[in-house]
Amino acid sequence: MDAPLKSQRSTKKKLTSVMEDYLESIFYLGMKKKVVRVKDIAKQMNVKMPTVTSMLKNLNAKGLVLYKKYEYVELTKEGRDIGKMMLHRHEVLRKFLVEILNIDYKTADDEACKMEHTLSSNTLDAFSDFMAFIQVCPRSGSEWLDFFQEYRLHGCRPEKCKERSQDTICKIQDQMSAMPTNTPELKTHDSSS
């Protein structure tokens, strides 16, 4: 008697992050391979084929892929939309990690993959805007990012970031190094999202 005619069709809604990964991988493979096979997905996802088979049944039941035994795999409209979104998120994050934080590509790609499920759209947008801003704002730009790399390598030595006295700069720097773990409120865990 609860929630009578709610779930419009299939077992739908509530995807796990693993399911999202599968959709992203299938979408990605579909873009570069014409046909997508169980074997390809297994390789992309770093799992064995039986794992893929059972997940495909799952996603098929949810109306996200079209799956029939021994045939190629295809995404439905809905599955494609989700896969595409996940790939886009992935790319935004990787771009941030590579271009702003200067993380090496492989690592950035791995970590983007993990971050992409946890971040809200708002946060994602903020990352994206931040990157754009850095390109746009004349006070920063690529030159400025170079200073950041310099700073990481050689510590407090921003002679090149002029416009302020060395004194001020290095005082702040010392402050940061000694920064204590100040531990404000830690919110409760949340299984949502």
Add this chain to the structure above:
Amino acid sequence: MDAPLKSQRSTKKKLTSVMEDYLESIFYLGMKKKVVRVKDIAKQMNVKMPTVTSMLKNLNAKGLVLYKKYEYVELTKEGRDIGKMMLHRHEVLRKFLVEILNIDYKTADDEACKMEHTLSSNTLDAFSDFMAFIQVCPRSGSEWLDFFQEYRLHGCRPEKCKERSQDTICKIQDQMSAMPTNTPELKTHDSSS
């Protein structure tokens, strides 16, 4: 006959991210509550008490907590180190999300909690350094972050970021908006880390 005298003691090593969460929560509660109880952990972790009990047995077997039926919970040296590290990671990430990206506290806290398990130490350090750099580099600083918020709210309008012609700025801006999803190599999934 495999790996004879390897695992120094207990079932140790290979923590799941959930285990890390528990250690972080216990560490956090220990800092503000004198004694840590099952009930507190359950509340902090948003799970039921039996879940906590079984996890405590688990962590106890791994030598990360000192746990005896009906008694208060304490961390071992090793458990405390891990808990402290996780809390530190949590705080670095939340700080980044709040101070740089201007995400609201609650959301930032949630998302930091998820990110803290997946990012490598190197990436974490990069986040941390980046924040410090923004404080230190005279070309950026808090004024500059205000420009970012301005930019997010009103789009391409960095009159305040002088030193470059409006034309150049808005050309770049248009470029970014139209930015396609260019999809370079997507690396394989990796269950490591």
Add this chain to the structure above:
DNA sequence: CATATAAGTTTTAATCCTCTAACATTGATA
């Protein structure tokens, strides 16, 4: 066509984390 090899599936099981329901202990209070 015959059959070997590559690809895919089924079955069964393991691990991890969680829950509900029922039972046990502790501590305070009447």
Add this chain to the structure above:
DNA sequence: TATCAATGTTAGAGGATTAAAACTTATATG
């Protein structure tokens, strides 16, 4: 001390994801 409420534990179960082993189907080639 008897008892109640709060706290904690056990037992049993289930969902999610994974793999190993054995079996099935598809396909290419002699």
